[in-house]
Amino acid sequence: MTKTNQNSLTDTLKSLELEIEKLALHKSLFALPDSLKELLVKLSPWFAVISMVILLPIILAAFGLSVIVLPFSYLGGLHMGLSYTIGLVFSFGMIVLELMAIPGLFKRQEKAWRLIFYSILLSLVQQLLSFNLGGVIIGGAISLYLLFQVKSKYTK
Secondary structure (H helix, E strand, O other): OOHHHHHHHHHHHHHHHHHHHHHHHHOOOOOOOHHHHHHHHHHHHHHHHHHHHHHHHHHHHHHHHHHHHHHHHHHHOHHHHHHHHHHHHHHHHHHHHHHHHHHHHHHOEHHHHHHHHHHHHHHHHHHHHOOOHHHHHHHHHHHHHHHHHOHHHOEO
């Protein structure tokens, strides 16, 4: 990726973040109480660790099985095979971002918060490509609302 493209992507993500922040913080019906925000920030790294530990065997099995299943997914047609492949790529990206975020979540670093933000964006794109509009709208709204409600608790 060239420097110009990277700056363009960074600028786009920053402006998207600012727009979502306006919606989640300034135009939402209510703000979460500070005590609930603090609880979410304290528990979120532990939820991430526990979910990764519980999901690790499933994740490894899924990626191991995908090596076997991937060629057969194209037998159902190009659309089905591409959908399966895109799902694997996006899932892998989300897992990596969340694993990278865990140490920073414990330290309440903004860069960890941003990694979770990118993971949610990947999830939304994956759901959009899968035509799961309900997941995009409902899941995206809830995830982004909660994420932006606790953003102030993370430091640079």
